[in-house]
Amino acid sequence: MTCLGTIYRCLGRMIGRSFDDSVTLMVKLIKQSESQVRCETMNTLCNLLEGVGPAASMCNKEIFKAAKSCMTDRVLSVRASAAKCLDTLVEYYVPLYSNDLEATVNVCLRCLDGSNYAVRLETSKLLGHVLAQSQQQFHVTSSNVSLSTSTTSAVSVTSNSSSRNKLILLKDALSLLASGFLRGSGRFLKGTSATDMIKGTSSVNREVRLGVTYAYIEFVILMGSQWLEANIVTVVSHCISLLENPRAIPTHAEAIFARQCVGYILGTLFRRLLSEPVQLMAAREFIVLVRQRLQNASLPEQLEEGIGEIGVTDSTVELEGKPVGLDSADVDEETNATGSGDSATKSFDLDSSVIRRGFGRGSTRAQRQQQQQHVLICALDQITQLVRWLDSIAAPLLDQPSQLHELLYSALSHPIAAVRLSAANCLRQVTIVLPGQRAALLDRCISCLQQTQRSRGDTILGYSMAIAGILAGSNIGALGIPSSTAKQVFSLAEDLLRAANQNSRLTLPRTQAGWMLLAAYMSLGPDLVKSHLPRMLLFWRNAFPRSIRELEVEKQRGDAFTWQVGLLPLSVNVTFLLD
Structure with a gap:
């Protein structure tokens, strides 16, 4: 089988029409042989496609069916060979990335279930290649339609060809990847209980989620750097939305794993494909995202959670004129201070003097906090990476309208410790790449800590982390403090x-x-x-x-x-x- 594949790869069309009979015999051999023969047969079909190319179009459907059945084989080496064969077939078989795209994606997700590194690598390449080819086909078809509007005959030919092949939008392609990232292979009754199926909280196999992560990277790399620069906002918002979905964070461990996957996607793409001006623009997008999330943490919700403190004016840290939050304190005075508020959103237990949620919304409070936590941490970590890569070019981020340092000061008062630590790490990185700003930023942190050391525990720890990071980072450069x-x-x-x-x-x-x-x-x-x-x-x-x-x-x-x-x-x- 190896010799036959080498002959087809080297000689190609010089052999003649013998490949038709060879494909038929090899497809029959797959159904009757052991795993090693199936693996070698897939490799031979891959070599045949590389050598013959478009001339084997009559056999493409037969090869697709055979490789599709091997994608879910019990032997992992057969899966890897089948994925490699389908990856070669993508260039010559249009239905693979048009009409049969959803079926191909589902097969890839099933192939990733219980896979090893080799299978994940080949399957992610196939998945990214298929989706990239669907987008390239969409742009080619759209350009053909715009160029053929001058003649009626050209329009009719183009419309007939586009009606035969299904066009896939970018939103649909990203939704297919997101479905695999959030729901996995979707095999019936596999690893799920009745409660998980009813609630929809079954966790995704980590091999599947990791393979889809590689597929995201492969898809964007094949689309190119210019495409990413034009769609940077769409890609960033889509990746961040993965962390906002409850399916991505059923447990804390799964949430951390999903956050690492999203961070790996964004970090790899930004580092490999974006130029410095576009990296600066991406940093501004993340700054806007973090600012919106911090502003959404409204004061009434934090009062309901019972983390208020006596006297709002003495214990709040403002973000653009709006209080970010309060710490735990005497609830009796908080109840008196807020008792005249909207009764539709808060209810009070007079016996315990504890503010409680109305309309049964308390069950979703922890879930909403967890979603915001991982989104903020991921965004702040990406800002830290971009600042480190940009070095001194990141100086405009401190000016209007970004004002990165003001945003980080606000994040240092966040009630979640991991968010405060990410903000302190980002501020430390800013002082490393911009040593001229170290003294001013350090003085600001010291002043804020002196003002809040008698009121809020979260703020005390947040600004202390920032000061400690700036002090420790001062040894990296020649300019100290x-x-x-x-x-x-x-x-x-x-x-x-x-x-x-x-x-x-x-x-x-x-x-x-x-x-x-x-x-x-x-x-x-x-x-x-x-x-x-x-x-x-x-x-x-x-x-x-x-x-x-x-x-x-x-x-x-x-x-x-x-x-x-x-x-x-x-x-x-x-x-x-x-x-």
Whole structure:
């Protein structure tokens, strides 16, 4: 079989019309042979198509049926060979990417179920090639229609050809990929329970989702960089919409996996296909997306979730004049402050003084938060990557109308820790590529932390992460930070640790923030740390038990809080020893 395939690939049409009989015999052989012979037969048919080309058009349908049956074979090597054969057939068999497109996509998704790396690679190439060919055929047919409007005969010929072959729009092609990403192969009763089928929450096989991720990349790469630049908004909005679908995030682990897949798609495409001006435009699109998501976090919804604080004016951080949110506080005063609000959206339990949702919407609150969380994290991570690639070209992002730094300041007050960490990482990357802005951004973070250290735990941790990231990132470049600013950070960390026990609600955030700032300060080097070493030793002495008796007492009464507080100075100690 290998010799026959090599002959057809090298000689091609010089052999004559013998390939018709050869295809018929090989198709019959597939139904009666073992897995190794089926695999070699698929490879031979692939070589035959490469050598003969369009001359084998009479056999294309027969080859398609044989390869389609092998795509769901139990042996994975047969699947990979069949996918490679169909990938070669795409160039010569038009129904494969027109009338039979949905059937081809379904076969590819079934082939990805339980696959290995080789099968995923070949199947994703096939899936991306089929969808790219459908879009190229759509553009060719549309151009033919526009050019043939001058004569009636040309219009009739073009209309007849377009009626035979189904035209696929870009929206439909992306919907097919999204269906595979969100629903998987869709095999009946496979790996699902009755509850999952009724609720529609069955998880997708990771092999299928990973293969569809590769197919997205293959599809856009085949369409080209100019196509991506023209459709950048469509591609970004489509990929982000995948994370907003409840099917993509049935569990936290599946949500993280889906977020990594979407981030891999966008990062690979932006890095390989986009020029620097278009990368800058993509960063602006993500900034607009994040700003919209943050503005959608309205104040009434956060009050309903019970994370309000006494006095709205003292504890909110504004985003373009709108409060982003509140932290947990005394609910009695919040109830009195908001009791005159709209009764259609909130209901109050007077016995417990807890604000509750009306109309049974409380069940979807956690799901909505999770959707927004992963969308924001993915968008902020993409902004971080784009800023790193653009380097100093990213400076216009700090100007109007983007104002990236203002957006990141608002995200630092988000109630979800992962979003705050992504925003702090993005701000750190901005100071690395634009070292001239490091001092100004650091002063702004210090000022905001000083203003909010008595009110909100989320804001304290968010701005502390940002300050720690900027301090640690200052060692990467030659331009550091002013020594007075570094001393101010150390004094701020000292104030947070000394005031940790003044408010039980803010004890843990202040303790975490203080030790976090000290750990970042330790990375500045011995010249700055040496003068503050006596005070650091005092902090360490007070953080750990001073005798064996105190250690035994700590072991007996220790809980998660005390152990966590004990780990923080240990991390600072490790940073001190390393730097």
